[in-house]
Amino acid sequence: MLFTDMFKLAYKALIDRKVRSVLTILGITVGSAIILALIASSSGLNAGITANIQKTGANILTIRNAGGFFAAGSTNTYLLSQIDVNYLKALPSVVHVYPYYSYGASIMNGGSTLSATVVGIDLSALPILYNGLTVAEGTIPLTGDTTSAAVGWSIANPVSGLPLGLHQMVSMTVSGVKSAKSGSVSYAVLASAILAQYGTALFSNIDDTIYISFQAATYLSKSPYFTGIYVVVDNTADVATVQNTITTYYGSNVRVISPGQILSSIQSITGQLTVFLGSIGAVSLFVATVGIVNTMYVSVMERTREIGILKAIGYRPKQIMGMFLSEAALTGVIGGFTGLLLGYALSFLMGGELAGSTIGGRGFGGPPSGGASASSGVVPVFSTGLIIFALVFPVILATAAGLYPAWRASRMNAVTALKYE
């Protein structure tokens, strides 16, 4: 029996029971679409985060006080100061050391308030820390300029409120300033540069940040203690050594964050997410498989007489088994293909949801930044492997589901099958 004939007959048999076939196929379609969409969007999420982290370059270490964001409840009171900068500068392989201050701020823009982060840093560090960061308008203020700022894209072009022009005054309330009695200080700077759209890097959203000079930040905070220190290592290969040296020196007094480390922990989280969500999809696909077994079984029973006829006209048991298996396989082929299409569509919907709930626009250093999350969606990743899997796996499942009913069909007694009404 020719392979093509077997599938032609299988196709005719499926067409003959249109509604039932469509329902069976639908089960496969949905199950495989869910799995696909989950895998594609979580690997898209992973890729997005990876790209974000890699944008900064893996050769930058962030040193932060042990307390605060990364260790809530810690009683450690070590604070980073110029002494630490000097120590870090003296380490082998270290090229640059940039201490910085970081505060949350709310900007008054007409009637609405915009959340932002104010970062005080040597402004010449910006192109070194953020690969490919460019200025959209104006020029980055010179070191020592205490009245001007480089303003992130989203601050200049807010989702609601008025856009901010070059050389306009930015008025804001800076919070978390310990030297001030109320903890917050009113502050104003001139926007002498508007940065081009960039996104998230080094765990903060550049587009939501106002960069002021280190001197201006010292004046604002009235404190010798920094929020953190960026350490630029000469090349990626030395990062681990430098990180070890620093960790050994400080013990638990500070946290040393390397992009690679963060990357691997995020990847393990998204990996677990993929497994978890994937298993939900697997359950639905399993249910669909049971559906095929059921449909096939009923179909074999209904076609008992037909099987008897086939036996009488000389079809061998293996051929009869092949005919039923190819019906099951065809169900899987169609289900897999439609599942791929549906999964593709679904993954874009799901990608948006994941982006909204997981990475959002929130940087590690600063307060939640509104607005920006809308622009950062997850682009689902459909690798060749995933597509092949999506097309082949349902066929294997469906064929396996058809095994028992097909075997039953092939073993039927011809005489009794022919008498079946």
Place this chain on the structure above:
Amino acid sequence: MNQMPPSSVPAVQAINLTKVYRVGHTDYPALRGINLKVQKGEFLSIMGQSGSGKSTLLNIIGALDRQTSGKIMIDGINLRKLSEDKLAILRNHKLGFIYQSFNLIQRLTAIENVEMPLISRSTPEKIRRSKSLKMLSAVGLATKTNKKPNELSGGEQQRVAIARALVTQPSLIIADEPTGNLDSKTTNEVVDQFIQVNKEFGTTILVVTHNAEIAERTQHIVTIKDGLIEKDQYLQKIDSYSMG
């Protein structure tokens, strides 16, 4: 295997054939020692009451069922020694079945039904199409090849079944009350068809029937009663076959 000339090998030979059905602990003998020889090219009818065992005999001759004891040979081949697969191949290559209830596959068209036995033996589509078309034309259904069984009359359906049985050029056709569901006019047409096939291709035809009129148009009548052959007689009215 067999050195004898083909003509001397009987188309069907049954030696002491028995079949016992066992239900629970009770044995029901359906065949109790059948001895039968059918020569090649014969047109034979088997008669008998229902429950006489004629259907059982037909199923064993048709390689669909196995005997309890004794021997059954088709074209000199001992069926007992064949595996399920070999039996299927034998059915496909040597036998053609025709049933009272036609046994066509309802969702397939007339020509697709006729093609089915050829699909099993991997005949390419073009060849099996033309063979099937030729066969349907021979039974007078050239214009109804794409009709499904439920769009055809009983006589037409039986002619599709005949075409399906003949398309493989079998050496033996087994017909189980082929006219049981047909009116007398159509019955005659079908029997004419059998006679024509028997004459033209030399195909051995074995018909189980209740109808004495049909039996009288055959060469050889075997009557079965209670699992035994009651009467085995050859008729001499050779001239009646020529009418075609």
